[in-house]
Amino acid sequence: xxxxxxxxxxxxxxxxxxxxxxxxxxxxxxxxxxxxxxxxxxxxxxxxxxxxxxxxxxxxxxxxxxxxxxxxxxxxxxxxxxxxxxxxxxxxxxxxxxxxxxxxxxxxxxxxxxxxxxxxxxxxxxxxxxxxxxxxxxxxxxxxxxxxxxxxxxxxxxxxxxxxxxxxxxxxxxxxxxxxxxxxxxxxxxxxxxxxxxxxxxxxxx
Amino acid sequence: xxxxxxxxxxxxxxxxxxxxxxxxxxxxxxxxxxxxxxxxxxxxxxxxxxxxxxxxxxxxxxxxxxxxxxxxxxxxxxxxxxxxxxxxxxxxxxxxxxxxxxxxxxxxxxxxxxxxxxxxxxxxxxxxxxxxxxxxxxxxxxxxxxxxxxxxxxxxxxxxxxxxxxxxxxxxxxxxxxxxxxxxxxxxxxxxxxxxxxxxxxxxxx
Numbered sequence: 001x002x003x004x005x006x007x008x009x010x011x012x013x014x015x016x017x018x019x020x021x022x023x024x025x026x027x028x029x030x031x032x033x034x035x036x037x038x039x040x041x042x043x044x045x046x047x048x049x050x051x052x053x054x055x056x057x058x059x060x061x062x063x064x065x066x067x068x069x070x071x072x073x074x075x076x077x078x079x080x081x082x083x084x085x086x087x088x089x090x091x092x093x094x095x096x097x098x099x100x101x102x103x104x105x106x107x108x109x110x111x112x113x114x115x116x117x118x119x120x121x122x123x124x125x126x127x128x129x130x131x132x133x134x135x136x137x138x139x140x141x142x143x144x145x146x147x148x149x150x151x152x153x154x155x156x157x158x159x160x161x162x163x164x165x166x167x168x169x170x171x172x173x174x175x176x177x178x179x180x181x182x183x184x185x186x187x188x189x190x191x192x193x194x195x196x197x198x199x200x201x202x203x204x205x206x
Numbered sequence: 207x208x209x210x211x212x213x214x215x216x217x218x219x220x221x222x223x224x225x226x227x228x229x230x231x232x233x234x235x236x237x238x239x240x241x242x243x244x245x246x247x248x249x250x251x252x253x254x255x256x257x258x259x260x261x262x263x264x265x266x267x268x269x270x271x272x273x274x275x276x277x278x279x280x281x282x283x284x285x286x287x288x289x290x291x292x293x294x295x296x297x298x299x300x301x302x303x304x305x306x307x308x309x310x311x312x313x314x315x316x317x318x319x320x321x322x323x324x325x326x327x328x329x330x331x332x333x334x335x336x337x338x339x340x341x342x343x344x345x346x347x348x349x350x351x352x353x354x355x356x357x358x359x360x361x362x363x364x365x366x367x368x369x370x371x372x373x374x375x376x377x378x379x380x381x382x383x384x385x386x387x388x389x390x391x392x393x394x395x396x397x398x399x400x401x402x403x404x405x406x407x408x409x410x411x412x
Binding site: 047093097 | 208209210211212213214216217219220221223224225226227231233234235236237238239240244246247248249250251252253254255256257258259260261269270271272276277278294295296298299302303
């Protein structure tokens, strides 16, 4: 693309560095900002810069937080004996939205992925093991995505806490509530048959 | 969505104000920025703020420019007798990329659209009429999109310059080069038959 302005070219370049945003979309966004009042651009820029410079990660669960210890970890009503291991903060938000979990989280910050060069030392695993060894944790729930990387990560952590008195579980996989069986993939449907639960249990969950 | 951090919530809100970006995409972008070095966020913010505060619009054609008179208008090799009327800067870039036009542009900044409350006074029309009346322009090419709003805008401008010694033309509509006839819509195919050109002319264009 041939820009008539260096300022414009620079702004388009910077926006197109974001994932999933190409040059054309970036140009559309920049032209939109130019049509809006100047303070919209300023508050966008300020929000991003102050987020990046002031954001903290909870020293216990590594969730994003404005303070040293996040709201969930600091809440005395949450059960510190149960820890749910998730990949990133979006998973915390998703589980929190269900309102079904009253334990704490541990945000790994990714999954072990040799292909992308991400090893256990790049993730928040050592602090989890330390917590596990301190004896507070009674149950660990693995809630990583069921990919090869997720399974590897689960297994790596499982091996580290083997021998400690901690029960482990993984979230149930199955046909989504409200979904038609005929549209479910075979692996999911297969698992939901193998891992069937007593009928009375399913009544209680509703 | 329930955020664990005000800073995060604010950044997601500001990004989701951009057109076509919802809260989920905004969150994905923000989390991406958090994983990148801090200077990437800073240069993005700086690029946007300096664009918004320092950008100029060419005083002649209203194209985006870093200086008072844009490169195209300031270029003595361009033919100032031919003016191509376009909706916004993206159209200028598209036409410039063809390398087929050596005249000047006039960027309206939109189309007359009563539905969206955009009247002629909201567009850069008066400066165009002034230029036309000064006698520099010999030909005006209408290159707005062929929608009702585009046609209305063309007609409004045409009425204003009626009586002046200016020839008017509009860009050719037809089946795209390389396209199969069977996939062209009827209106386009119909127009390309009505506005057929001599066969020798088509050879010259290649």
